Amino acid sequence: MLYKGNRELAINGGKPVTADPVLIHKPYLDEEDFAAVDRAMRSTFVSGDGPHCRKFEEMLAEYLGAKHVLFVNSATAALELAFRVKDFPPGSEVIVPDFTYTSTALGALYNNLKIVLADVYADNGSIDVAKIKGLITAKTVAIAPVDYAGIPAEMDAVNEIARKHGLYVVHDTAQSLGSLYKGRKTGTLADISTFSFHGTKNMTTGEGGAVVTDDDALAARIRVLREKGTDKHSFLTDNRTRGFYEYIDTGNSYVQSNILGALGVSQLKKIDLMNGIRESVANYYIENLKDISEIEFIRITEGAESNWHIFGILVPAEERYWIMDVLRAEGVMANVHYSPLHMNRFYSDLATDDDMPGSVAFFRRLLRLPLHPCLTEEEQGHVVKAVRKVFAG
Numbered sequence: 001m002l003y004k005g006n007r008e009l010a011i012n013g014g015k016p017v018t019a020d021p022v023l024i025h026k027p028y029l030d031e032e033d034f035a036a037v038d039r040a041m042r043s044t045f046v047s048g049d050g051p052h053c054r055k056f057e058e059m060l061a062e063y064l065g066a067k068h069v070l071f072v073n074s075a076t077a078a079l080e081l082a083f084r085v086k087d088f089p090p091g092s093e094v095i096v097p098d099f100t101y102t103s104t105a106l107g108a109l110y111n112n113l114k115i116v117l118a119d120v121y122a123d124n125g126s127i128d129v130a131k132i133k134g135l136i137t138a139k140t141v142a143i144a145p146v147d148y149a150g151i152p153a154e155m156d157a158v159n160e161i162a163r164k165h166g167l168y169v170v171h172d173t174a175q176s177l178g179s180l181y182k183g184r185k186t187g188t189l190a191d192i193s194t195f196s197f198h199g200t201k202n203m204t205t206g207e208g209g210a211v212v213t214d215d216d217a218l219a220a221r222i223r224v225l226r227e228k229g230t231d232k233h234s235f236l237t238d239n240r241t242r243g244f245y246e247y248i249d250t251g252n253s254y255v256q257s258n259i260l261g262a263l264g265v266s267q268l269k270k271i272d273l274m275n276g277i278r279e280s281v282a283n284y285y286i287e288n289l290k291d292i293s294e295i296e297f298i299r300i301t302e303g304a305e306s307n308w309h310i311f312g313i314l315v316p317a318e319e320r321y322w323i324m325d326v327l328r329a330e331g332v333m334a335n336v337h338y339s340p341l342h343m344n345r346f347y348s349d350l351a352t353d354d355d356m357p358g359s360v361a362f363f364r365r366l367l368r369l370p371l372h373p374c375l376t377e378e379e380q381g382h383v384v385k386a387v388r389k390v391f392a393g
């Protein structure tokens with residue numbers, strides 16, 4: 001039971017669970033990562049689309065079971081390319097879940113497309129598939145489901161709707177590297193998928209992203225679009241004798257440095273190890289917090305396995321910020337997460353709170369607990385102890 005006057009709580013003058021803050025996330029970087037970066041720098045091939053980048057792309061394609069992986073400098077760039085490559089008429093509509101990071105929408109907006117927001121489930125933030133059909137118009141060209149917290153969206157249902165209406169599916173898998181949906185890795189479940197390797201993600205290249213697709217034509221054009229509209233990739237790989245490369249399209253500079261390609265290779269080698277540690281931390285939290293009646297865990301989509309990118313608890317909405325402050329005073333750096341798109345100034349014309357009840361409810365109840373592969377057993381114990389203390393009034 002929550003009791004705000006509990007004198008044991010550090011926020012009320014009691015002794016904190018820990019004096020050393022337990023961080024919410026931290027990248028797992030080891031000597032192999034440092035050595036890989038060092039070697040790449042000493043090779044002096046430091047610019048984009050180098051041999052380490054290509055090796056990383058091959059390894060990731062094999063890991064996912066996908067045909068093409070294109071390493072780029074962010075998931076935001078990957079999303080922009082995923083729409084750019086299709087040349088949809090300006091004003092065409094893209095269905096985007098309301099509870100996502102701005103980049104899911106920016107990818108379409110940068111291509112002069114119109115965002116149509118869909119509500120999400122109140123218990124996991126994933127696009128509510130029953131709401132999609134009612135949003136489809138003659139102008140709809142695409143749906144962009146998102147794997148919030150690393151939990152795959154209901155991709156069978158999304159793909160079935162897309163097939164029926166001839167829509168393109170851009171799967172925002174920024175958070176879900178290593179997650180499974182019905183036995184298949186995310187990245188293989190849509191026309192095109194977009195990963196992030198930002199420092200907070202389950203593997204990192206500092207900043208970074210990837211476009212993943214089985215479609216040869218999409219991959220071939222994105223290879224040009226990410227390299228300023230040139231055929232430099234062919235110049236670097238299979239046409240060295242020509243001596244120049246040609247400008248064949250528009251584009252931007254979205255290739256990644258060879259230094260970061262080397263980091264990608266060494267990080268990817270341990271993705272299953274890192275995700276495995278995350279899973280055991282998550283299981284420890286669930287086992288030790290499941291009896292607290294005032295909290296729920298984020299629901300995992302049926303048939304899916306999470307990569308445990310985020311460990312979220314759903315708490316009473318009216319007490320969420322108080323609980324966060326209490327946990328922080330105890331030394332556990334809990335946090336809320338992004339607000340629904342429509343609650344932000346830039347997107348506020350697109351929907352109201354009443355249009356998006358699931359998204360608003362999920363946002364208001366969500367608190368994230370520390371989850372990363374560097375958490376010690378002692379720190380995990382501190383998290384459990386602090387959460388239990390909050391509800392022990």
Ligand SMILES: Cc1ncc(COP(=O)(O)O)c(C=O)c1O
Pocket residue numbers: 073074075076077100101103104146147172174175195196197198208209
């Ligand atoms: C769902 C989602 N999509 C896209 C992004 C953008 O990723 P990046 O920082 O690599 O551009 C993020 C970032 O956290 C995200 O959570």
